[in-house]
Amino acid sequence: MSTIKATNITWHESHVERAERAKLLKQKGCTIWFTGLPSSGKSTTAFTLEHELIKRGFLAYALDGDNVRHGLNKNLGFSSEDREENIRRIGEVAKLFADAGLITMTSFISPYREDRDQARKIHDETGLKFIEVFVDTPIEVCEVRDPKGLYKKARDGELKGFTGVDDPYEAPLNPELTIDTKSQSPEQIAADILEYLMGNGFLSTTDKH
């Protein structure tokens, strides 16, 4: 009854090699880790880049609060242990996505250097590239944007432990890229990151379409 011949199938005892997926997708899996203050423009940049990659035939996926906080990390609160565990799990999931061949983006404040360095370390250990992108928008600009009124709440003392107000943001020391959403449009930033991915061999340079 089966139209697929079992005799053409080979028994395997191990995973598909990373290189095989890279060949199929014409791209090398990696993690683009956006970090920056609340309202600095991390998600807009990630979403814009995600759309542009897909449009060009490359597989990309953005991990962010929408798809992570209410799912995988819904049992975590805002204690310092839970914040650390939040970033740890995101790093591990990003690593799995990168291993699977995707251009993976993470869009979280991730304020602590140590947590980001740990995420980088687990990528490095398995030969996966971790591209840290510092969304370097000055706090004055973020605070004027404040789409959800969170800075205001933090300033009014209604919100405790808010990054940039009463909790520190530790800027990356050696990010692969630093972007400035004050003077550059999201479109220009996405173009620059695409350029970086092309220039560093993550995307096949010939357009797939």
Next chain:
Amino acid sequence: MSTIKATNITWHESHVERAERAKLLKQKGCTIWFTGLPSSGKSTTAFTLEHELIKRGFLAYALDGDNVRHGLNKNLGFSSEDREENIRRIGEVAKLFADAGLITMTSFISPYREDRDQARKIHDETGLKFIEVFVDTPIEVCEVRDPKGLYKKARDGELKGFTGVDDPYEAPLNPELTIDTKSQSPEQIAADILEYLMGNGFLSTTDKH
């Protein structure tokens, strides 16, 4: 300097739609959840299927002990709470992978019906298909295979809480597929699952090569 024109790029405030990735990949993301006793053949089946899908140009990824236990779930032990949390996280990560468009496989004993049903529920809620595959190998067969000598250790009392020996395995009541690794080869089983995926519209029926 940039060869990519920012003027061709559109600013986006939200994720790429699932349908756009499906179009790109010529497949619909889903989760194939293998469940069965230790040494029942879950991983061999998942690996064989993973290779066959990639060979045919489809993007597949198997989550298993190798890539999950020592990473995302390395802070979990074997208490009943930790076992439940182990399966919960795997379900959430599989959901993210399926959302990203991959034919996702999970290869874990996952002995409790309630935990598997919970993983199914979170897929159902977001319109993602959860395909439960019961690897129905009789315990006598698993115990003869016993590649790591774990059944023996459990019988000798050196290993506590071992599924099938002193911890229960709750067989699925309504799995999408039941496979029998005693009478069928991994090759035949992989062919049957491929057939199921084709027949149910998860893979474009024309060969991509």
